[in-house]
Amino acid sequence: MGKLALAAKVTHVPSMYLSEMPGKHQGCREAAIQGHREIGRRCRELDVDTMVVLDVHWLVNAGYHINCNDSFEGCYTSNELPHFIKDMRYAYRGDPELGRRIAECANAAGVGTRAHEIASLELEYGTLVPMRYMNGDDRFKVVSVAAWCAWHTLEDSRRFGAALRQAIEQSDSRVAVLASGSLSHRFNDNGSGEATMHEISREFFRQVDLRVVDLWRQGDWKTFCAMLPEYADLCVGEGGMHDTAMLLGLLGWDAYDQPAEIITEYFASSGTGQLNAVFPVPA
Numbered sequence: 001m002g003k004l005a006l007a008a009k010v011t012h013v014p015s016m017y018l019s020e021m022p023g024k025h026q027g028c029r030e031a032a033i034q035g036h037r038e039i040g041r042r043c044r045e046l047d048v049d050t051m052v053v054l055d056v057h058w059l060v061n062a063g064y065h066i067n068c069n070d071s072f073e074g075c076y077t078s079n080e081l082p083h084f085i086k087d088m089r090y091a092y093r094g095d096p097e098l099g100r101r102i103a104e105c106a107n108a109a110g111v112g113t114r115a116h117e118i119a120s121l122e123l124e125y126g127t128l129v130p131m132r133y134m135n136g137d138d139r140f141k142v143v144s145v146a147a148w149c150a151w152h153t154l155e156d157s158r159r160f161g162a163a164l165r166q167a168i169e170q171s172d173s174r175v176a177v178l179a180s181g182s183l184s185h186r187f188n189d190n191g192s193g194e195a196t197m198h199e200i201s202r203e204f205f206r207q208v209d210l211r212v213v214d215l216w217r218q219g220d221w222k223t224f225c226a227m228l229p230e231y232a233d234l235c236v237g238e239g240g241m242h243d244t245a246m247l248l249g250l251l252g253w254d255a256y257d258q259p260a261e262i263i264t265e266y267f268a269s270s271g272t273g274q275l276n277a278v279f280p281v282p283a
Helices: 030-045 096-108 125-134 154-170 203-218 221-234 238-251
Strands: 003-010 050-060 064-067 071-076 088-093 113-116 141-149 174-180 261-269 272-278
Touching (some): 003 030, 003 154, 030 272, 050 064, 050 238, 088 125, 088 141, 096 113, 096 154, 154 174, 221 238
Parallel strands (some): 050 141, 050 174, 064 113
16 A cells, blocks of 8 residues: 655755855755755655656646656756756656556546656656755655646646545555645846846745745645635746645645645745745645
């Protein structure tokens, strides 16, 4: 019998990789990196087998998609921000069996989903950045789920999350699920560059983000789920915040009542709102 061992919402800002590099930005994202390492440490303590990453940097236009190759290896440069992430090497084991099971459960629930085992289907940095700091020793298998769902409803992503929970419980694995994406996600205007790398793009976004973090800390998921569609729209949530809808679908949506634990406090990055937070799994 499988088990959902850990659930979290995590940042994947590319300045985390830049933070490793010698130069004026070295160390600038150390708190976020340490937050990832803490989540990885907890997953080791919980004897997690597989990390499922809901990746808002994987854009899909139709259906739900899972990358469940048996292994992933390569050298990654971001086509979005090549001056932030370039030549980042990675190698991880996959979990095809779990990926296929997720697709089976989602399809049975009426959410059209495909599981892919295609060697040339590469990982996006919404998966690669968290894995760099949580899974640098290849301790955990990796499954990546497309969560930049351009023409999908949040309700379907909620249902996908519920099917994901069912698939985990039908498996033989202990699984951590990571919603990899930001809160507000309106980048700073072109030309502002490094001068605003640690600033939010609009004060309105910061204030709404901070209210959301308060709701999470209080465990007021009824209020948050009710406001999620407008929040994702008005605050330009990354990938439409489908990763968050999937995560909450996994945990019970507005019936979930556990207060989130903020591992890395809210911070601004190139205009966007970010944090690392663990969502306790109900017994």
